[in-house]
Amino acid sequence: MVALLWKLEPATAAKHRLYKRYLDAWWPIMLQPNHTGYRRPRVTYVDAFAGPGRYEDGEDGSPVFAIERLLTHSAVGRMNLSRDRVTMLFIERDTARWRYLRELVVSRFGPLERLPVRVEIRNADAGVDTEGMLTELDAWRAPILAVFDSWGNVNVPYDLVRRIAGVRSSEVITTFGPNWFSRRETLNTDLLDVVFGGRSFWQPADREQRPDERWRTWLDTYRSALARAGFAFQLQFEVVPHTGQPLYLVFGTGSEKGVEVMKDAMWNVDGDGGMSFRDPRTRGGVPDGQLDLFAEIQQTDELTELLTQRLHEGRATVHELGGWLLCETARWRRTHARAAVTAMRDAGLVALTPHGRITKQALVELHPSRRARRDPR
Ligand SMILES: C[S@@+](CC[C@H](N)C(=O)[O-])C[C@H]1O[C@@H](n2cnc3c(N)ncnc32)[C@H](O)[C@@H]1O
Structure with missing residues (x-):
């Protein structure tokens, strides 16, 4: 049986520091009039693999800190938060975790219908249901920031990512655990077709046999998928915690500003608690032949x-x-x-x-x- 809560891994804690910084910068930019080219800015934040909102030793999970940091943001007075301008959608497939998350959010922030922003917590499958939920929430006419933070099996359809990329000023963040690359053999090929948009796009990566290069090649393949989907800029990097396994993150955005904001967030947390970020292009200092x-x-x-x-x-x-x-x-x-x-x-x-x-x-x-x-x- 899968545990309801689990221990916060150092790599997840490192990723959370990055998300917090990024979100702190993202909200006021996106809700500033005219910044995104939308006259009356509206945004949707999606955490499609939300988790239960809490870790075994009491640390906050991503939905909880995302809500908390928005509601207590130092610029909250200038952001004109309202339920029709800001939607936060959290999706969790496991029913026990979903229930736990809903109760936790209500106990921390009060009844959802009284919050100054719209918070939806759904018991659903991220891969299958996200697109329909975004339609139901009328989210396609304004920027979307989607975080796809699954464990091993990134099952987010390429078509969904492409549709998000088609909405001006939208962004996605996708994480891969180290297991994803080593357990690739057990992943279903039809699912990979759905994620990468076709077999020809991922098969070359599958042919990479050198164990040290596999994760680089797969990460690069996902980065290319984001480019094909329509994100003009994509960043891929390794989140290296002070101890334990790393994790890998790919970020897609349509604007140079988005890249700058993500990099500012990285520099702000780099070194914090011994964590760092690494460029997959580098191989510990020395490229071949040099x-x-x-x-x-x-x-x-x-x-x-x-x-x-x-x-x-x-x-x-x-x-x-x-x-x-x-x-x-x-x-x-x-x-x-x-x-x-x-x-x-x-x-x-x-x-x-x-x-x-x-x-x-x-x-x-x-x-x-x-x-x-x-x-x-
Ligand atoms: C890595 S954890 C999420 C951690 C959380 N985002 C955080 O940072 O605190 C992944 C979660 O996704 C859920 N999950 C797995 N497959 C899913 C799917 N297809 N749709 C929605 N949730 C899923 C799991 O039950 C688990 O709670």
């Missing part, structure tokens, strides 16, 4: 590694590198480009045109000797 290069610099940090990978594809201005860091890497921001280029120039890794001051338009390329080393001819 051992000699990295052996020579003192700090083989992730940022240098990523920029080197990018510059192997061709030269770019400092400004372009900033945009690439923001939109293509898991946690680096625009502002990191200039400092990184300065350090790489000082270490003799890159050359700049023109020489001298590093401006936005300065062209950066790998030092010719470094480029030659990667090319075995």
Whole structure:
């Protein structure tokens, strides 16, 4: 029998810190008039794998802290909360957990019908029922933030994600537990077709045999699915707790602002309680074929590694590198480009045109000797 409540794992606690920061920033932005291009902003927040709202040792689950942080937000006075502007939908399939969650929310916040925002707690299946519930709640005409936080079996249909991506200013956050990648063999192929939008999209990932690369490949495959679904920007990263198993998160958004807000949240909690975020592109400091290069610099940090990978594809201005860091890497921001280029120039890794001051338009390329080393001819 599955337990009603379970212990809060360090990776989940780390993810919760990130969600809290993200939501704290997201609500006032989304409810600000005109920000999203909607004259009278309305939003729907969906936690489709809600859980019982509480962990074994009393910590709050995601539905409880999401409601609490909205209702006690420091900007609550400016957000004009109302039941027709804000809907929070929580879906839990397990009936005992759903019942527990409903009772807990009522005991913490009072009767749902008296709350200043609409809170729906449904006993249903996230994969099958989310779309219909969003229709019933008239959610498709305004931004939706959907969190798909299942354990092992992400069964969220691609068509649902695509429909959400089609609503301006909407976003999704999908998490994968480490078991998802190792237990992949036991997952039903028809279900994978539904999640990735067709067999041809996930089969190449399934052919990856190297155990260390499997999770990277599957994560990348999911990231591509979000891109195909219509999210202009996607971030994928590993949430590394101070102890225990990591978990993996893929975020899709239509706006650069969304990426910035997520990265701000990451920087705000990075290091908290020993947690960190890792870019799946990096393999502990040294990309293939570049051992000699990295052996020579003192700090083989992730940022240098990523920029080197990018510059192997061709030269770019400092400004372009900033945009690439923001939109293509898991946690680096625009502002990191200039400092990184300065350090790489000082270490003799890159050359700049023109020489001298590093401006936005300065062209950066790998030092010719470094480029030659990667090319075995
Ligand atoms: C990882 S837990 C959620 C944790 C919660 N979001 C939090 O952060 O506190 C996943 C939950 O999803 C529920 N669940 C599993 N499959 C589901 C489905 N198809 N639809 C809805 N809920 C489901 C499980 O019963 C479990 O309570």
